[in-house]
Amino acid sequence: MKLITASILPKVIRKRPTKSFKGTYGKVALIGGNRNFGGAIIMSTLGTVYAGAGLTTAFTDPSNQTSLHNWVPEAMFADYQDQMHLNQLLPTMDVISLGSGLGTDDQDLQLIKLVFSLVSSHQVLLIDGSALTLIAKEKIPLPAATIILTPHQMEWERLTGVKLADQNPKTNQQAYNQLSINNSHLIAVVKSAQTEVFTPMGAFQNTTGTPAQAIGGMGDTLAGIISGFVAQFHNVNEAVLAAVYSHSAIADQLAQQQYVVLPHQISEALPRFMHEHQAD
């Protein structure tokens, strides 16, 4: 297993060309955040916007609209139960992130099915949180698209059947290979204290990260940052690796002076971190 080190950053994070506009940097839809988990979609949206995605829309429960705009006015809001709006907007997106704080009710399951039916092969679909739990439980096949799965270890167990205690680079690789049989463009970010990333170009282990990150919303934030990187940087595999590295590298830096690192602090530190690591 190869290591993800700082050398990934200048490969991925490029100086922005002068002749560019917001459309150059990608359109992202983030779908999730029920009445109880509004924070999840807000943290995810912060990650995407602060990573530099050109246009970001959060599809969420209407009860989250005011808080979302207080935290991140750069993002647009849409009601995730508005099927017409989903039908209209999702086909225009470059990246769709589904599941952070979604919940596991029947209406959430119907929403996942609708999104899967709307996604097309040129788009990237990131699947996180409750959406992973539901597709594992209901055995929903993944659509034809570039798919990024971001499970924590219990979600990975639900998806693959590999028990948490048995998870290691070898069993995880076997499970990834099995999942890839029906999808040749699959990336699995298996999150833990030493996150492993499985891609069609090989398997990688992250070298950054701290227990100061063990707090709710940390994975929601990562899903947002990955979406923002993939929206604007062209090699999807490398963009995911750079996002995973950056998320935890910033946490390492903050943890030098903080007992715990709050997820939104990572997003807020991201533009400066990317500035420091951009290449010509």
Ligand SMILES: NC(=O)C1=CN([C@@H]2O[C@H](COP(=O)(O)OP(=O)(O)OC[C@H]3O[C@@H](n4cnc5c(N)ncnc54)[C@H](OP(=O)(O)O)[C@@H]3O)[C@@H](O)[C@H]2O)[C@@H](O)CC1
């Ligand atoms: N502020 C918000 O709005 C927030 C909203 N959130 C949203 O909530 C939704 C549910 O997501 P979830 O991860 O909280 O719950 P679930 O999928 O049931 O997994 C937990 C179960 O697995 C077990 N477990 C064992 N190992 C584990 C591991 N390494 N990492 C994690 N869990 C591990 C664990 O064991 P225990 O802790 O009980 O010992 C427990 O039994 C999802 O949509 C998410 O986006 C959250 O992000 C929080 C902030």
Ligand SMILES: Nc1ncnc2c1ncn2[C@@H]1O[C@H](COP(=O)(O)OP(=O)(O)O)[C@@H](O)[C@H]1O
């Ligand atoms: N001890 C740790 N060391 C490094 N990273 C950690 C540690 N604990 C948790 N993390 C990171 O925090 C995130 C947790 O993801 P997840 O459980 O999905 O969070 P949530 O759903 O609450 O947002 C992952 O990116 C994981 O790698």
Ligand SMILES: [Mg+2]
């Ligand atoms: Mg999570």
